Amino acid sequence: MAANGGILDCLIVGGGPAGLTTALYLARFKREFLVVDSGTPRAAWIPTSHNIPVFAEGISGKDIVARARSNLEQYGARIQTGRVTGLRKQPDRFIAVVEGNDGSTNQIAARRVVMATGAVDIEPDLPDVPNAVQRGLVRYCPICDGYESRDQKIAVIAYGAHGIGEAVFIARTYSRDVTLLTLGQRLELDPEQQGKLDEHGIKVVESPVESLDMEGDRISAVNAGGKEHRFDVLYSALGLKYRSDLAISLGAEHDPSGSLMVDSHCQTTIKGLYAAGDIVRGIDQIVVGMGHAALAATHIHNHCELPTEDEPGGA
Structure with missing residues (x-):
């Protein structure tokens, strides 16, 4: 129970790197908070990341999350397994409905809320994709691991x-052997787009891909006619589905894809509601999400005793 009449200083929704970093800061600020974690962080899909500072040998996404949770244990931080299924705003607090894995529900009151629910990659409609992801043959983020695929x-x-933009990014940064697979969708190109593909030597295959064939450290995409296209790695760039429904239900501003707009303190357009990590519009990177968390947590700590703008006397 929170010391402030049962009202937490902050509720953190999501237990990935951004949510757990928020919790670390708030724990060290000696704030009353709770993390509600559904246990499905996008980071857990990362086999090995080499662009997290200080981990020169690389680190898996699961290990990042495990280490962050272990770090929080020394502060006695509360992490509750479950999902926040409802969120509403009152003049001086937020009320969250939390559903546990056992089907139980309870309500939690908090002065501030950090949405760190992240996003889900839109997977290609192909067989055995999860296995290919775990083997590092299908990837989602060339910013994260394109260096390992160079040449x-x-x-x-x-x-x-x-x-086209994703293919050009990879071709001009990491490899001169790039093929764009459109999964049967015709690619309507204007002269400028065609020029970019030609400039970087990007090949286009528009026929549907019916299966993936994995052998050793290579992957093949087989189209409807049985033709096989062999690659060292395949990047899926079909976009993300943002887990932003709760924030949007309160009226938080977002872009057409559903990612949330925030200010310099990572506060959304709903006062007292913050966002950190992939759910925020911008570059989707673990270190960026951790930065969001630091900004949000510090601003929350500095304003916990102050009313939000829509409250009487709010600043």
Whole structure:
């Protein structure tokens, strides 16, 4: 129970790197808070990351989360397994409905809320994708691990302007052997787009991909006619589904994809409601999410005793 009449200083929704970093800061600020974690962080899909500072040999996403949770244990931080299924705002608090894995429900009151619910990769409709992801043959983030694929034969599953942009990013940064797979969707190109593909030597395969064939450290995409296209790694660039429904239900501003707009303190357009990690509009990186968490937690600590703008006397 929180000391302030049963009202927490902060509720953190999500137990990935951003949520757990928020919790670490608030614990060290000696704040009353609770983390509600559904146990499905996007980071857990990362086989090995080499762009997390200080982990020169690389670290898996699961290990990042495990280490963060272990770090919190020394502060006695509360992490509750479950899902926040409802969130409403009252003049001086937020009320969250939390559903436990056993089907039980309870309500939690908090002065501030940090949404660290992240996003889910839109997977290509292909068989055995999870296994290919765990083996590092199908990846989602060339910013994270494109360096490990440098000078290799790379395919990008995507279509439209976003797909072209992803393929060009990889071709101009890491490899001159890039193929764009559109999964049967015709790629309507204007002269500028065609020029970019030509400039970087990007090949386009528009026929549907019916299966993936994995052998050793290589992956093949087999189209409807049985033709096989072999690659060292395949990047899926079909976008993300943002877990932002709770914030949007309160009226938080967001872009067309559902990622949340925040200010310099990572506060959304709903006063007292913050966001950190992949759910925030911008670059999706663990270190960026940790930065969001530091900004949000510090601002929360500095304003916990102050009313929010829509409260009487709010600043």
